Amino acid sequence: EKFQPYVGAGINYTTFFDNKFNNTGRQAGLSDLRLKDSWGYAAQAGMDYQLNDHWMLNASVWYMDIKTKVRFKAAGESHSIDTKINPVVFFLGAGYRF
Structure with missing residues (x-):
């Protein structure tokens, strides 16, 4: 079958890195930005379309529940x-299938 729809659910782990304020934030006196890593649920739905034995196209939509604590100094x-x-x-x- 050329079209293969799918749905999925699971958990996500989000880590934040390279946290810094832009120039506007720094000029306003903001500093020391830190964001706590987060666990949450995730859901996805999509469809694969098989072009031939090896190549396929994919379209999907994902939703992620991300809650974090933002710490900074003002x-x-x-x-x-x-x-x-x-x-x-x-x-x-x-995608390419081997």
Whole structure:
């Protein structure tokens, strides 16, 4: 069958790196940005389209539940904010089966 739809669910682990404020934030006195790593659930749905025995196209949409604690300093005073980042990611790709 050329079309192969699928759905999936699982967990995601998100780690944040290279955390820094842009020039506007730094000029406003913000510093020491840190984001806590996060565990959450994830869901996906998509479809593969088989072009031939080896090549396929893929389209999918992913949702991730990401909750993190953001820590930073403003004018030298420490602050902490609970933040939700729940992206919906649309993906188009190609694959090769060996």
